[in-house]
Amino acid sequence: MFRGFFTVSIDAKGRVALPTRFREQLRSETSATVIMTVNPWDRCLWFYPLAEWERVDAKLLSLPDGDAASRRAKQVLRGYATDCEFDGQGRILMSGEHRNFAGLQHKAALLGQGNKLELWDASAWERQRDEWLAQIDSRTTPVSGVLQDLSL
Amino acid sequence: MFRGFFTVSIDAKGRVALPTRFREQLRSETSATVIMTVNPWDRCLWFYPLAEWERVDAKLLSLPDGDAASRRAKQVLRGYATDCEFDGQGRILMSGEHRNFAGLQHKAALLGQGNKLELWDASAWERQRDEWLAQIDSRTTPVSGVLQDLSL
């Protein structure tokens, strides 16, 4: 269970250091490999422990190839899913494509999201967050029904 | 299990170098031969390890010839299936027909898709991906339904 918010820095070589807390959690799993893929809704990256990713992968695999939308989902999510390992310093090297997809610059925001970690470019994250907060603030736009019924 | 996204370049002779990661996986199989064929739904190429292809081939064989769609799929998949070997540098030479089918230019995107690898022309891939992401974003389209039911 990944929980918490952290700001992390990405160095000139495209390496990101996850907080030790998460590193230990990932290591304690059966395998230390991490699967990095893209979030189809937002321009950010997801990090899954291998075991967790396999569950997601199995779900994707069952989608029919004949349907274009299903096929695309498979291709993008599975296609971008890349095995990563930690270096001696507990950092993960991200490829240029993944960094470009999420618009990652020097500073990034890392969000624990239960079964996975979410990595945003810091400024992109702040923009999104402020946008959401502004929407909630101006009560003119009612919150969607799903959210309304949740007791938080 | 092939996983991950890589950009590869295709040289003037039509050769493509697979990342070492995939090369090793392919070598570890019983045979180092790779079957290259076409994706019947998208303009891209598929690469199968020999053993995996034989499984697919057997499935295709059992499709009824009476059904036109099945017959076409069979013809295209089996017809374009070509045995390939790596050269000393770990590259595969692709024929002009295969390159034309996928519209492959200088830069290409290679996607791990479980039992096979998928090779797209780089710009064609980006176009497809962005199109799909745009559909996901506009939550009104039925496309988002595919993902809605998946808890990722």
Added chain:
DNA sequence: CCACAATTCCCCACGATTCCCCACTTCGTG
């Protein structure tokens, strides 16, 4: 059957990337 052209294959070489290691800084703790 031969000659020519096109393709395929094997080799070498350079540049970029990746990986491994070391060093410095910062922060929290005793």
Added chain:
DNA sequence: CACGAAGTGGGGAATCGTGGGGAATTGTGG
């Protein structure tokens, strides 16, 4: 204040990606 743990940056070696020269082979047409 001192110490240790964690974050950050970068040097340098090894590996990998990329391109191209030239020989061998295949195919084609006369």
